[in-house]
Amino acid sequence: MRIHVLATLLLLASTSAQAAVWNNRNNWNSSWEERYVSWVRSSWTVNALTQSTLSNGEANPFKGMRADCADTVYTMRFVFAYMNKLPFAIKDPTGSGVLSNAMSRWDGQSEPAKARAFLNLIYNVGSTRSLPNDSFPVALSRSYVKPGIMLLATQKNHHSWTLQNMLSIGVPHLVFNSTIGATSGSKLQERTSWPNPGWVFEGDQTPSGHAGFRAFRPLAYLGRPVWDVPGYSEEQYRIPLSQWTSRATGKLATQKEGDQAKMDRLMKAACDAFKQRVSSVNEGVQARASIGRCMTYAEYDTYSTPSRDERLFDDLMALRSGFKSASKMDQKTLRRLRKIFPAVQSGARAENQAMRAQGVTADSFCVVEYRRGVSMDLSEMKRRLFAGAVSNNPNDDIQARWGERRGSNSCQSWGEWAPNL
Incomplete structure (x- = not known):
């Protein structure tokens, strides 16, 4: 037993x-x-x-x-x-x-x-x-x-x-x-x-x-x-x-x-958000091409980028605020930040309205190839984003997604985001 x-x-x-x-x-x-x-x-x-x-x-x-x-x-x-x-x-x-x-x-x-x-x-x-x-x-x-x-x-x-x-x-x-x-x-x-x-x-x-x-x-x-x-x-x-x-x-x-360490950190955060948007937009463009039609709500929710774009905007606004209050930084950082925020003591709306298209120069920071053969720096990304030219809509083509031209509005969209300056 x-x-x-x-x-x-x-x-x-x-x-x-x-x-x-x-x-x-x-x-x-x-x-x-x-x-x-x-x-x-x-x-x-x-x-x-x-x-x-x-x-x-x-x-x-x-x-x-x-x-x-x-x-x-x-x-x-x-x-x-x-x-x-x-x-x-x-x-x-x-x-x-x-x-x-x-x-x-x-x-x-x-x-x-x-x-x-x-x-x-x-x-x-x-x-x-x-x-x-x-x-x-x-x-x-x-x-x-x-x-x-x-x-x-x-x-x-x-x-x-x-x-x-x-x-x-x-x-x-x-x-x-x-x-x-x-x-x-x-x-x-x-x-x-x-x-x-x-x-x-x-x-x-x-x-x-x-x-x-x-x-x-x-x-x-x-x-x-x-x-x-x-x-x-x-x-x-x-x-x-x-x-x-x-x-x-x-x-x-x-x-x-310290001011310099803070600027370095905030600049990196904004640059990383810019780079991460590239892969997200590319996924949406590829998905739209493979689907061959307007996206359903579920597909749109997967590939749209309103939250990502808002987070990039928030990172840039945090960088702008930090730059506005900082007093000690090296000259290279100062030149880069002045290119991104040319009128930092003004309001963000007034600054961006007066801001012209930004090319890549010696003072550029975070130059990113955002579509094949085409690059821009963080200052131009900021200008387009703050101007509301960048599209969150995954039904748009890649030029519209990056603010080179307007989207077609031929497909239904849900929950798009635009900056509030």
Whole structure:
């Protein structure tokens, strides 16, 4: 009888081992949370889904997967849990339970194959709508705003970022991605600057809007009221949007950023946004050509760039504001900025109305080939964008997308964006 019971227990243990996506060898506690923070700071990069090996030296089973913004947030926590055999679970967006690594739907596959299939399931059902159920808002303190958490926008703009690091100057380094098109690759994106809080909290700067910095919930708090989670804070919703970035920076900084370093950082952020727009526009142009007709709403939503264009505008306005208040920078930077903002002490509208077309010169910064054989610098990109000449509409041809001519308006459009100077 004892032998029979032992055999039964061994069989159950074997079945359980085969059933789980991976077996938990560790459990989340303060020590593992700190190791997670350190891993994100040192190893979470834009190449998470393109590199052949994980940071522990194992083959990367997630190589080649394509993640949108919410997928990227889930991937950050998922990969660390998988490598260290920690529990991973999210609230099931399609039901009342949870999706966890204890699931048994991929029996018969290897552990790496099951992990990839599980992450793919999360990509299919997870979104910026599900992230609030798996997270909670935190106070603006370095005790909570640290690598491994997320920054979430309201559903009006449905975007999210992962916090890869909070710099000593109180500025976030964010790893993220955008909507996936037919030709999108697996490499993620990054920026070292604050998104516009007016855009992040647009439409609902209250706890019910779910925007701002949020940390992953402890698994025991999935499905429970968010205010029950230890560390829950509504501080972010009490700060006026006009002061949000300066107040957040002040709370999170441990040293002051100099004028030159600030200009270098803001110039890079605007340049990166310009470059990222090139690939997004090219995807839309290619998709429109392959479709051969006006895009449906879903296709338009995938390939249009109103949010991206608004973020580029915000980056340029942040650079303009920084330049206007800066007093110490080198002459090369000063010449470059004067080319981009030739009348910075005037209003942005007046400056752009007086601004002529900008060619590439020795003072140009961020010269980008935006279509085959044609380049412009950031000053000309700024002029076109601020003039409202640039099209967000993926039904337009590439010349119209970049402001060389007007779009045809022959196809229906939804939710286009134009600058408000």
